[in-house]
Amino acid sequence: MTRSREIGRAGWGWTAFAGIIALIYFFPVMWIIMTAFKTRPDALAVPPKFFFTPTLDNFVGVFFRAVISGGGAAQATEFPLYFFNSIFIAGVSCLLALIIGTIAAYGFSRYPLKGNETYMFIILTTRMMPAIVVVIPIFLMFREIGLSGTYAGIIFLYTAFNLPFTIWMVRSFFDELNTEIEDAARMDGATERQLFFGICLPQVKAGLAATFVFGLILTWNEFLFALLLTGVDTRTVPVAMARTLGGEMGVDYGLLAAIVTLFLIPIFFVTFLLQNQLLRGVTFGTVRK
Amino acid sequence: MASSAVVAHEIRSEGGFLPWLLAPQRRGPLLVAPALIVLFLMNIFPLLWSFGLSFYNYSAKKRDVPDFVGLRFFERVVTDPVVWERFKTTAIIVSSSVLMQLVVGFLLALLFAKQFPLRRILLMLVLTPMMLSLVAVGVFFKLFYEPTFGLVSQAVAMFTGDRYALLGSPTGAIIGVVIADAWMWSPFVMLLVLAGLVSVPKYLYEAAEIDRTSPWRRFQTITFPYIKSLLLLAVLFRTIETFKLFDVVYILTEGGPGTATETIGVYVYRLAFQYFRTSQSAALAYIILFVVIVLTSLYLYAVNRRAQEVD
Incomplete structure (x- = not known):
């Protein structure tokens, strides 16, 4: 493999140029973030306001609802619960997918089955399929067995949703390992378990972490399954976002923007840390370099 | 039936179910089995179910017994x-x-x-x-x-x-x-x-x-x-x-x-x-x-x- 990372160098002039383009590209996001700091009249001002007095009201509004009549204490909203749900559901299902997926990926990589690549193909297809295709039968199935609106149901579903991605990702890491070390260890009488836990797993540790985080990102913004299969107590943030849309006063853009901004922060930092693994992540491990 | 009899015989001859399951030649299938089971339950099975549904006149809103209509919906x-x-x-x-x-x-x-x-x-x-x-x-x-x-x-x-x-x-x-x-x-x-x-x-x-x-x-x-x-x-x-x-x-x-x-x-x-x-x-x-x-x-x-x- 010809690998020359010697890409062209450029100075601050290029930074200025790239900066302008990047800011133009980033502008819609910038506008959302700005809206989060605007009052309701400012958010819908004509002409649009680029300069305004920032307010934190929207962020407060995410967590507390002002009581209009009676002047009692502000009432807490369910948002902390939805944030918790998003993190909990995504976290547990990604962890489960990582464990089951890593074991399977090791199998696919080291002990190929008859028709190994066919299995891999079918697995990838299940991920490429539009969610709308499977959501109908899953919706009916969950209704039959009472999993609708439960944590167990949505977690199990997201585990399956993340598995194809995890298997393809982790297998690509296992495939890259130098098998000579394993062969040498095998000659020295290492058991299969020692090979897996002692030799292979430590070498792909960083890859596993990246896979886990990418799984989180993919699950984080999932909307359709969550919309149809979560209940009042298990609702995730994207569904809650959509629910702020219906209202007598019209869409409260400031409030929605505040939710979007808060929801973007964790994923933004994680992506920043994983920049070098990004390509592999977004292509499900099918493209390495 | 014949193959299950063979498997049953193998299990007996290798001294129990667990050693049979953990034999080296079954390592690959064993490792991928949990993943395949989850995918089957959450993806393949629902798909098969909906494949079945597409042969019946079924609506999620109605509770009556759906009638078999064959390929009519595909045709439609x-x-x-x-x-x-x-x-x-x-x-x-x-x-x-x-x-x-x-x-x-x-x-x-x-x-x-x-x-x-x-x-x-x-x-x-x-x-x-x-x-x-x-x-x-x-x-x-x-x-x-x-x-x-x-x-x-x-x-x-x-x-x-x-x-x-x-x-x-x-x-x-x-x-x-x-x-x-x-x-x-x-x-x-x-x-x-x-x-x-x-x-x-x-x-x-x-x-x-x-x-x-x-x-x-x-x-x-x-x-x-x-x-x-x-x-x-x-x-x-x-x-x-x-x-x-x-x-x-x-x-x-x-x-x-x-x-x-x-x-x-x-x-x-x-x-x-x-x-x-x-x-x-x-x-x-x-x-x-x-x-x-x-x-x-x-x-x-x-x-x-x-x-x-x-x-």
Whole structure:
């Protein structure tokens, strides 16, 4: 493999140029973030306001609802619960997918089955399929067995949703390992378990972490399954976002923007840390370099 | 039956079920079994179920026993002009969006193919759209396109003095959807093209420099061969993903005006959850599944070709 990372160098002039383009590209996001700091009249001002007095009201509004009549204490909203749900559901299902997926990926990589690549193909297809295709039968199935609106149901579903991605990702890491070390260890009488836990797993540790985080990102913004299969107590943030849309006063853009901004922060930092693994992540491990 | 008898015999002769299960020749199947079981329960089984449903006249709203109708729903879906209309809409949106993603992604990649100060941070700015929730993109692009308060309308009004409702006309709505989708996913294409640009050995450019080759010729003979398989990958991957387009369209235009932006994804959703024609939606879902299988095999073919080139 010809690998020359010697890409062209450029100075601050290029930074200025790239900066302008990047800011133009980033502008819609910038506008959302700005809206989060605007009052309701400012958010819908004509002409649009680029300069305004920032307010934190929207962020407060995410967590507390002002009581209009009676002047009692502000009432807490369910948002902390939805944030918790998003993190909990995504976290547990990604962890489960990582464990089951890593074991399977090791199998696919080291002990190929008859028709190994066919299995891999079918697995990838299940991920490429539009969610709308499977959501109908899953919706009916969950209704039959009472999993609708439960944590167990949505977690199990997201585990399956993340598995194809995890298997393809982790297998690509296992495939890259130098098998000579394993062969040498095998000659020295290492058991299969020692090979897996002692030799292979430590070498792909960083890859596993990246896979886990990418799984989180993919699950984080999932909307359709969550919309149809979560209940009042298990609702995730994207569904809650959509629910702020219906209202007598019209869409409260400031409030929605505040939710979007808060929801973007964790994923933004994680992506920043994983920049070098990004390509592999977004292509499900099918493209390495 | 014969094979199960053989297995039973093997189990006995190897001294119990556990040692039989853990024998070396069963290691591969054993490792992949949990994953396959989960996938079977959550993906394959529901698909088979809906395959079954598509042979019956079933509606999720009714509780009566569905009657067997055979291939009627498949027949209805295939001969339904509305379905073909939706496929056409989807094809138009997918092809224009993927084309736009390619152009924008390629230009962005050229921008970031150099090493310059603050590159990592500026790159993050460009990657952010990919991380946004689809709901957020849908709602805020709807706001941008809105005739009274929207930025687009007000920018147009500066020149024409009139408000501008982009989503009001069928063509405008398609353009609106395509821009939102392409804006979100061009960074993805950029990442792929960037990988291709980085893999071009520098000495080739140096040689071209000495030969005083024109930039266009340099691109044709050096750069393009290195990125072409990745471009193919990008096209296929984005086609598969854009084919699913549902959330953004649903929030942005709800398929309108009329049915101008009603993609096949939105149509299946409507069939299943608004008209409660469960069986018909299941039959249609199968046709989508077929398309996705074809596209995925093409994609993997491209992946393998790229892998061979790199090695």
